[in-house]
Amino acid sequence: MDALLEIRDLSIAFGGLKAVQDFSLTLARGDLQGLIGPNGAGKTTVFNLVTGVYRPQVGTVRLGSRVLNGLRPHQIAAAGVARTFQASRLFADLTVRDNVRIGCQLRATHGLWATVWRTTRHVADEARIRDRCEQLLATFGLTKRRGELARNLPYGDQRRLEMARALATDPQVLLLDEPAAGMNPPEKLALRELIRSVRRQFDVTILLIEHDMGVVMDICERITVLDYGVTIAVGTPQEVQRDARVIAAYLGTPETEAR
């Protein structure tokens, strides 16, 4: 099994707070893995480290043979790692269609000059972007809403739009930060299917952060559990659920579950 995304010994501290310590994780091509842990465990920090928002102080991130750490976020996106955000960071005042098209733009090949002169290449590129955008919107059930502003979407649609936008960059690895947050139970059920079908249809490898145990335990093949920045368990959903330290971490902070 060849590793696609290999994270090794990643660490970062903010002031005296060690947000993430010696985090390692390997995603093989086609994997669907989960990253869980109580609030403040450092899950989103891991995403920020992998996607270049923060620079890791120690450790390496590798995509195939390419080292990603030290690159800027847009370079990492271009290399093939896309993400969604925990708190929705959609382009709120743009339409649903434009949100997705901005993601598609990454794979366009024409320059500013071509845009001003509207060259044949620019026109062809725009047509390709339009098609890909429509295809993505259809996959995520957003076709009818494509002309609406992202800020006016219901919460569930916003989460799906985040995923569509990330996939528009044509990634190899997709990092999903709490895709089920704010969804109602039927939507959560549909989300499980959606994530599985996305993996098939777009041939992506997925790492997901999620608080909803129903979703995580159902779809993830392998789960990593973080607590206070430290990996406390790794294994299949069954193994993780039985792990004494995981139970302690979750029971020790009951208010986490209450939220």
Added chain:
Amino acid sequence: MGSVFPGLRCAPPGAAIWRPLRGLGRGLGALAVCPSYVPVTKLVQTLLDGLAVGGLYALIALGYTMVYGILKFINFAHSDIFVLGAWISWVFAVRVLGVPDSAGATAPGWTGPLVFLVAMTACGTAGFLIERFAYKPLRNAPRLNVLITAIGVSLLLQNTGQLRVFFGPYPKSMPLLVPDVTLGYLAGVRVPLVDVIVLGTVVVLMLGLEGLIFRTKLGRGMRAVSFNTSLAALMGVNVSAVISFTFVLGSALAAAAGFLFVMKYPAGLKQPADTSWMMLGLKAFVAAVVGGIGNVRGAMLGGMLIGLLEFFGVAYFEPLYRDVYVFSLLILVLLFRPTGLLGRATVEKV
């Protein structure tokens, strides 16, 4: 554009009171007589001017920095409050108290402090009203909108000030409320009373502000709001009151700067929309940024630095580039230490 500091070297004809003191000064001057081309003289002169004007920058910068610390936006209209302070001083002294604004006229000793207090009160009120009617409706709006509003308020103040009902479109000359007395000579440089008063007032106001911010309950509230507004509200701080108070305080300090400015440069009372005012205000803002915006001590340090830089640049390099020095420093500081000299770095949460 003319000089921002008209009448810089030529002191206006003096008031006739405190004649003995003046005589004493002349006597001291004779002792320490020193031709003006001596390098030390030039140095001391530049230092004195730079410090006095730097102190004024610092006073204005305090208002910028306090508002920025709490509301995170540049109150563009702040420099116009400074102008308002200067003009109200003139209106109150000349129109209300009837001090003649012709050259060589004198005023009783009590007018100065009275005008000073009136200007501070009036500008404090203006600051309160501006906050209440222009900025408060935008408390949760994007910062850019607030910035644009502030530009709007600034333009409004300048141009209503120019109306004949208010200050009119012509420059005026400020009467001498502080007698033009020479206190002594320092290495051949005349030390006029007004410079000592300016520096003294600046120092007293700054110490008072320090005390207010770090030793009183209200000051604690201000610090809490600037640290985290919503958290402060949860802790029972009356955020609205604190913000209003900050505006009043900042505006009063700007008014003080305005008063002191026209005391030092009586011919500097240009019409309200004159660009020289805007430049003064901008330099004060630069002072706030250089010192570290949101940081009260930084504003004081920055003001002094900018004043000295400007006057040394003018005295020792090219006088034409007086604004260029200041803005170049701003750009350098922003590029290499965006948080300013005394500012703290913040991490943006993703």
Added chain:
Amino acid sequence: MRLGVGTLLRNLAPLVVGVALASILHFWIQPASGAFATKVLVDIGINVILAVSLTLVNGFTGQFSIGHAGFMCVGGYVAAAVTYYGSHRLYGDAFLHGGVLSWTAGQGGVAGPLLAGGDLLFVVACLLGGLAAAVAGYVVGLPSLRLRGDYLAIVTLGFGEIVRVLFQSTQPQLFLAGEIQSQSTWRLGTMLGGALGFTSVPFYSTLFWVYAFVALTLLATYRIKQSGYGRAFLSIREDEVAAEAMGVHTTRLKVRAFVLSSFFAGLAGALFAHSIGSINAGELGFQKSFDVIIMVVLGGMGSISGSTLAAIILTILPEVLRTATEHVNRYLPESYALPDLRMIIYSLALIVMMIVRPQGLFGLHEIWDFRKKARRHEGT
């Protein structure tokens, strides 16, 4: 870039339309309207270019530049110097050497070639002015990589002031043909008139040239807005972190927005210098920048048609106001005369707009977007 037939066609059509409109203005409207109306029309054109170029930065990428007049200044001086000294080099004097397109009716000389050497000189000067401003835009754009919002605003303001001071401290302008001939070209570049401004610039900015450049500006900005580039600009304004995560090279694009915007501002400055025959940095301080900002903010930050409309209205409005106050003042005693209310009205409009409709009249949209929306609503 491959020059296909399609590319050619797509550019030929707007070219024909633009030239046709500019010609109509030049050959029919201009002779019919008086000198005053022509001047207002020229001002409108220049202000449209300024407003639309500023909307590239302030509207699309959400940066906030308030030093736009600085770029205008750079473009104006460079272009004015190129035509003035260039004209001296080529023709030995600084008169108009253009064809019919650069002659305003009533000045004579209407019967001549359509274009002449002077026109080429003028167009090259305008483009050079734009390029010089673009270089300045690059320099100012660099801090935008590290600064946001208000800080950037102050830096741009500072830049505008520095530019003003630098131009005001240049050497005196040369007026004698002999002296000009004897100077090297580089030396001439430093003789820009200092505090007196640069004068005696030939009046090339006829309605034709102004509106030809207006058409160019509108076409280029509209195409950018409608393309992936435009969307990438907008994504920066919406959420820089998310944009970066979607692969948008935010730093590069921000600088490019500045470069483009200042190119057009430089163009406007060039046209301005050739319309009033002089350029003076002292008159292009932050007040001028604020004028442009008001247009962009009121028209809608990010709306090309909105900025255009605002530029048109805000150019005409002061003239109307001035006439109206003069009219009223005739019946009022001197001491009760109405003052110039222009800036008071503008500033109030700015404040009220921010409170009532912060995105400006049209927001991000174009005027025709609303008609489309209205039609859709009628349909359902």
